[in-house]
Amino acid sequence: GENVEQHPSTLSVQEGDSAVIKCTYSDSASNYFPWYKQELGKGPQLIIDIRSNVGEKKDQRIAVTLNKTAKHFSLHITETQPEDSAVYFCAANSGGGADGLTFGKGTHLIIQP
Amino acid sequence: EAGVAQSPRYKIIEKRQSVAFWCNPISGHATLYWYQQILGQGPKLLIQFQNNGVVDDSQLPKDRFSAERLKGVDSTLKIQPAKLEDSAVYLCASSFNNEQFFGPGTRLTVL
Numbered sequence: 001g002e003n004v005e006q007h008p009s010t011l012s013v014q015e016g017d018s019a020v021i022k023c024t025y026s027d028s029a030s031n032y033f034p035w036y037k038q039e040l041g042k043g044p045q046l047i048i049d050i051r052s053n054v055g056e057k058k059d060q061r062i063a064v065t066l067n068k069t070a071k072h073f074s075l076h077i078t079e080t081q082p083e084d085s086a087v088y089f090c091a092a093n094s095g096g097g098a099d100g101l102t103f104g105k106g107t108h109l110i111i112q113p
Numbered sequence: 114e115a116g117v118a119q120s121p122r123y124k125i126i127e128k129r130q131s132v133a134f135w136c137n138p139i140s141g142h143a144t145l146y147w148y149q150q151i152l153g154q155g156p157k158l159l160i161q162f163q164n165n166g167v168v169d170d171s172q173l174p175k176d177r178f179s180a181e182r183l184k185g186v187d188s189t190l191k192i193q194p195a196k197l198e199d200s201a202v203y204l205c206a207s208s209f210n211n212e213q214f215f216g217p218g219t220r221l222t223v224l
C-alpha cells in the first residue's frame with residue numbers, strides 16, 4: 001500500500017519568513033495530493049491540493065509543488081503569520097476507485113512573533 | 114453550506130464496553146470515510162463507503178469494529194468491545210471530486 005513520509009516534524013520560523021514542508025510517497029498510482037491544516041481540537045481543514053497532471057499550484061500565500069518522477073511534493077507558505085501556527089499534514093490517495101488518503105505524520109509549524 | 118457533522122464530540126468508556134459514533138456528511142457527497150487519529154499521528158483510514166456500499170475496509174479491525182451507512186447518507190461506526198489502544202479521535206469525512214472534508218471528530222478515551 002501507499003506510504004507517505006513527511007519532514008520536518010517540527011518547524012519554527014520567524015513571522016514574515018517562509019516555511020517549507022516536504023513529503024515523499026511510494027505508490028506511483030497515486031494521483032491526488034492534498035494538504036491539511038489541523039488546529040487543536042478540530043478536524044483537518046483542506047488548504048490546498050494538487051493533482052498528478054500539474055507541477056505547481058498557488059493560492060495566495062500558499063503553494064504546492066509536485067515532482068512525479070521523484071515522488072515528492074512540498075508545501076510552501078510565504079509571509080507567515082501567527083495564525084499559520086498549527087499542525088500540517090500531507091496526504092496521498094490510493095488511485096483507482098478506493099481513494100482513501102494515506103497521511104504523513106504531520107509537521108508542527110510554530111510562527112515566532 | 115453545512116459541514117460534516119459528528120456526535121458525540123467526546124466519549125469516555127471503560128475497556129470491554131461498547132461505543133458508537135454518528136456522522137452526517139455534506140449534502141450530496143456520495144463518498145464517506147471513517148479515519149482513526151491517534152495522538153501525535155496522522156489520520157488512518159478505517160473504511161470508505163460509496164453511497165451505502167463498502168469500497169475499502171482493509172484496515173478496519175473487523176473483530177471489534179463495524180460500520181454501516183444505511184440509505185447512503187448518515188453513517189455509524191461501532192466498537193465492541195473497546196480496548197485501551199482504541200483511545201483516539203475518530204474522524205468522519207465526505208468527498209466530492211476527490212476533495213475530502215472532515216468533521217470535528219469524536220474524541221474517545223478508553224479507561
